[in-house]
Amino acid sequence: MAGFLQQVVEGLGAGAIYASLALALVLIYQFTGIVNFAQGELAMFSTYIAWQCVAAGLPFWLALVLTLVVSFAGGMLIERVIIRPVEGAPELTLVIVTVGLFIFVNAAAGWIWTFLIKDFPNPFPGGVLEAGGIHVSISTLGVLGVVAVVMGLLYLLFRYTKIGLGMRAVATNPSSARLVGIRVGWMLALGWGLAATVGAVSGVLVAPVLFLEPNMMGGVLIYAFAAATLGGFDSPLGAVVGGLIVGVAETLAGAYIGVIGSDLKVGVPLVIIVVVLLLRPQGLFGRAVVERA
Amino acid sequence: MSETDSAQVKRAPAPPAAPRRPAPAGPLAGRWRWVAIALLLAAACYAPFQLVPFHVFQLTMVLVYAVALLGLNLLVGHAGQISLGHGAFFAVGAYTTAILLDHWDGMPYPVTLPLAAGVAFLLGLAFGVPAMRLRGLYLALVTLAMAIFLAPLLKRFEELTGGSMGLTLAKPAPPAWSGLAPDQWLYFLTLVVAVAAFLLAHSLLRSRVGRALHALRDNEIAAEVMGVRLSSYKTLAFAWSAMFAGAAGCVYTWVIGFVSPDSFTVNLSITMLAGLVVGGLGTLFGPLLGALFVMFVPSISQDINDAAPGVIFGLLIIAVMYVAPTGLAGLAERLIKKIPRKE
Amino acid sequence: MSTLEVEDLTAGYGDARVLHGIGLTVGEGEICAILGPNGAGKTTLLRALSGMIKARGRVRLGGTDLAGRSPDALARQGIAHVPEGRGTFMPLTVEENLRLGAFVRRGRDGVNADIERIHGYFPVLKDRMKQAAGSLSGGEQQMLAIGRALMSRPRLLLLDEPSLGLAPLVTRELFRIVQAINAEEQTTVVVVEQNAHLALGIAQQAHVLETGRIVLSGTAEQIRADEQVAQSYLGYRV
Numbered sequence: 001m002a003g004f005l006q007q008v009v010e011g012l013g014a015g016a017i018y019a020s021l022a023l024a025l026v027l028i029y030q031f032t033g034i035v036n037f038a039q040g041e042l043a044m045f046s047t048y049i050a051w052q053c054v055a056a057g058l059p060f061w062l063a064l065v066l067t068l069v070v071s072f073a074g075g076m077l078i079e080r081v082i083i084r085p086v087e088g089a090p091e092l093t094l095v096i097v098t099v100g101l102f103i104f105v106n107a108a109a110g111w112i113w114t115f116l117i118k119d120f121p122n123p124f125p126g127g128v129l130e131a132g133g134i135h136v137s138i139s140t141l142g143v144l145g146v147v148a149v150v151m152g153l154l155y156l157l158f159r160y161t162k163i164g165l166g167m168r169a170v171a172t173n174p175s176s177a178r179l180v181g182i183r184v185g186w187m188l189a190l191g192w193g194l195a196a197t198v199g200a201v202s203g204v205l206v207a208p209v210l211f212l213e214p215n216m217m218g219g220v221l222i223y224a225f226a227a228a229t230l231g232g233f234d235s236p237l238g239a240v241v242g243g244l245i246v247g248v249a250e251t252l253a254g255a256y257i258g259v260i261g262s263d264l265k266v267g268v269p270l271v272i273i274v275v276v277l278l279l280r281p282q283g284l285f286g287r288a289v290v291e292r293a
Numbered sequence: 294m295s296e297t298d299s300a301q302v303k304r305a306p307a308p309p310a311a312p313r314r315p316a317p318a319g320p321l322a323g324r325w326r327w328v329a330i331a332l333l334l335a336a337a338c339y340a341p342f343q344l345v346p347f348h349v350f351q352l353t354m355v356l357v358y359a360v361a362l363l364g365l366n367l368l369v370g371h372a373g374q375i376s377l378g379h380g381a382f383f384a385v386g387a388y389t390t391a392i393l394l395d396h397w398d399g400m401p402y403p404v405t406l407p408l409a410a411g412v413a414f415l416l417g418l419a420f421g422v423p424a425m426r427l428r429g430l431y432l433a434l435v436t437l438a439m440a441i442f443l444a445p446l447l448k449r450f451e452e453l454t455g456g457s458m459g460l461t462l463a464k465p466a467p468p469a470w471s472g473l474a475p476d477q478w479l480y481f482l483t484l485v486v487a488v489a490a491f492l493l494a495h496s497l498l499r500s501r502v503g504r505a506l507h508a509l510r511d512n513e514i515a516a517e518v519m520g521v522r523l524s525s526y527k528t529l530a531f532a533w534s535a536m537f538a539g540a541a542g543c544v545y546t547w548v549i550g551f552v553s554p555d556s557f558t559v560n561l562s563i564t565m566l567a568g569l570v571v572g573g574l575g576t577l578f579g580p581l582l583g584a585l586f587v588m589f590v591p592s593i594s595q596d597i598n599d600a601a602p603g604v605i606f607g608l609l610i611i612a613v614m615y616v617a618p619t620g621l622a623g624l625a626e627r628l629i630k631k632i633p634r635k636e
Numbered sequence: 637m638s639t640l641e642v643e644d645l646t647a648g649y650g651d652a653r654v655l656h657g658i659g660l661t662v663g664e665g666e667i668c669a670i671l672g673p674n675g676a677g678k679t680t681l682l683r684a685l686s687g688m689i690k691a692r693g694r695v696r697l698g699g700t701d702l703a704g705r706s707p708d709a710l711a712r713q714g715i716a717h718v719p720e721g722r723g724t725f726m727p728l729t730v731e732e733n734l735r736l737g738a739f740v741r742r743g744r745d746g747v748n749a750d751i752e753r754i755h756g757y758f759p760v761l762k763d764r765m766k767q768a769a770g771s772l773s774g775g776e777q778q779m780l781a782i783g784r785a786l787m788s789r790p791r792l793l794l795l796d797e798p799s800l801g802l803a804p805l806v807t808r809e810l811f812r813i814v815q816a817i818n819a820e821e822q823t824t825v826v827v828v829e830q831n832a833h834l835a836l837g838i839a840q841q842a843h844v845l846e847t848g849r850i851v852l853s854g855t856a857e858q859i860r861a862d863e864q865v866a867q868s869y870l871g872y873r874v
Binding site for chain 2: 035037082085086090091092093095096097099100101102103104105106107108109110111114115214218219222225226229263264266267269270273274277278281
């Protein structure tokens with residue numbers, strides 16, 4: 001039993017990281033109807049910025065703040081420059097443009113920082129806490145804590161601020177939002193900025209575990225997709241719950257299903273995506289959308 | 294009301310990604326198109342006798358990719374469905390061939406082509422059945438997940454696939470009567486497959502099926518209302534395009550003589566899509582132009598920096614989607630169209 | 637001084653032109669009814685006025701030229717458009733819908749006071765403040781939509797078919813409230829309506845639209861009195 005709970009705790013730690021990237025995906029999907037295939041790469045690029053700041057001698061937390069600010073501005077810039085011209089285009093076009101962005105950002109990071117693995121400092125102290133035979137590393141707790149804080153801040157933003165209300169209005173009914181005087185274009189850019197910021201958090205959290213290199217987020221992205229699909233692409237809460245479930249499912253499958261083992265764990269998100277799409281395409285928390293031409 | 298309203302706002306105003314009309318009355322229509330193809334074919338037969346073996350090999354690889362892109366073009370360019378995992382079907386074709394040749398001594402290699410294509414077709418059909426229920430972007434997700442899952446899967450079944458070491462095989466040797474060098478023989482084998490694939494794709498598109506696929510791409514819901522059996526055509530489009538990729542994978546194994554999981558990462562799938570987009574979605578020559586890109590952009594630009602091909606591809610894809618959704622092939626057609634007017 | 641002046645307004649969708657040179661003026665604090673058969677361009681006229689579609693011609697509100705501005709800019713200039721289908725933010729609460737109406741305004745106190753004011757007109761909304769707007773009935777949603785529009789303290793209120801899909805009793809109540817709002821706040825109103833009888837009941841002046849042109853203008857009494865008009869455009873016999 002303790003062994004099982006141990007696996008669950010580890011799954012939650014991994015799941016929190018998936019949840020944060022899934023949150024970023026959902027933020028953009030809500031506002032623009034775009035699934036951003038480049039989200040993981042943007043997070044990776046942000047992480048390199050943090051690494052560069054630390055390498056230049058800044059203290060970690062200052063570097064993080066700087067990174068988040070730069071990521072926010074970068075996300076907004078990308079929306080304005082790259083996404084705006086194809087706004088409202090068919091899905092095929094949007095997917096291809098974000099895939100193009102994926103390839104470009106990945107290569108750009110490789111160009112600037114090379115493809116060699118870099119060590120990324122772990123912001124949390126080492127050490128392990130123990131309770132009832134279950135060991136939890138402080139760094140796992142830290143990851144869970146950070147994701148909880150991000151989730152909480154987003155909740156406050158959307159629930160209690162005027163800008164947040166405006167963003168939700170844009171997500172539900174853009175044309176009506178325009179009629180009440182909201183600058184929809186800026187809200188969409190803000191959505192991308194927020195998503196890039198949240199993604200940056202996930203990149204910084206995952207880097208100490210996976211080592212920093214341009215392809216670092218490729219694997220995480222597919223888990224985040226599974227998390228967002230499971231939770232519902234239009235539900236931020238769903239993204240977080242979905243992320244945690246995917247993390248636990250992956251860890252348990254790796255530990256207890258012999259055929260899967262640690263090497264085939266990446267099949268878990270594939271199975272989750274397919275099953276969810278076939279049984280409940282809107283996800284656990286998503287709203288079903290009536291399709292019209 | 295506003296629910297559907299917002300959904301409409303997000304999706305309705307639709308400048309086409311792929312060409313709505315394949316412009317059959319274009320400048321390369323009819324006889325001239327076939328003349329162009331005949332000239333191209335003549336050049337393709339002449340080239341290997343003038344080039345050094347390494348360049349012949351490069352051209353061979355262009356043809357291999359062109360076959361795979363023909364399939365991808367059926368799915369993405371003509372049926373409007375997105376696949377980010379076509380490298381997986383390519384890999385399945387390559388591995389089917391490699392395993393057949395590795396496990397059965399004396400297996401005549403031409404036999405591996407229909408088998409590899411068939412396995413990929415069946416797998417495409419199997420994936421196409423759930424895929425037919427998935428709209429655009431979800432299909433992209435599933436195919437991407439599939440491509441990522443393939444490499445660990447190949448590594449796992451070591452006794453069959455050779456694990457991460459892969460399988461090394463003898464390449465088909467030229468028969469004595471041909472008088473060709475090994476590289477030339479491989480080149481002509483590939484050329485024959487490529488021409489056959491081209492003709493097959495062409496006749497598929499000219500048939501009822503092609504029209505159904507176009508209807509599907511332009512408006513799924515309207516197509517269904519008009520009586521196109523959406524699900525079966527979508528599934529079939531997926532299976533056919535997998536079959537072309539499988540055939541290309543088979544020829545790849547002949548030409549390279551080696552397969553390993555690391556040759557078929559997600560990057561392959563994404564590069565294939567990138568090449569096709571740049572070459573021209575839904576166009577006749579798009580797959581060939583795209584294959585040239587897939588082959589030569591990396592080999593030329595890698596001298597600048599390891600990352601240069603990615604930077605170039607990434608920027609090109611985005612630029613193409615903005616200014617020329619039908620890619621270089623579409624651009625070329627437009628240019629040719631302008632010339633006679635000036636005269 | 638007249639509030640809204642429209643001259644030679646043309647608009648349409650893509651290549652299809654729907655409005656051909658519309659000209660009208662609406663005086664400050666007046667209610668103006670736009671009548672006409674289906675497809676005459678009534679909704680298109682409102683969309684052109686609120687910037688939802690591109691239009692050519694001159695549109696002045698209180699002397700300021702507004703032609704060619706975006707909907708959000710026009711909202712900030714004091715035009716509140718209750719669109720066809722009401723434009724409700726379904727998943728958001730009633731209160732959030734109302735607050736969105738005041739998005740272009742600054743300061744909290746005024747907004748809270750205005751919510752009280754809206755409750756005065758539409759008491760039914762008061763009990764539903766925390767409910768999702770999508771759970772309201774059609775009539776309540778129409779009230780919410782008008783309340784949302786009023787929250788911006790508009791100089792010009794555009795109403796598109798407020799009676800659509802509502803029971804006759806509810807519609808009558810709604811028009812009575814619109815009249816009260818107009819009387820109390822001096823808000824200028826342009827209302828597009830199929831139900832000519834109701835609209836003429838509250839309007840001072842009216843225009844009849846047919847295939848994108850104004851074919852008849854006059855005071856509400858004149859239009860109502862014109863028997864021929866009544867038969868051919870308004871669909872009832874006097």
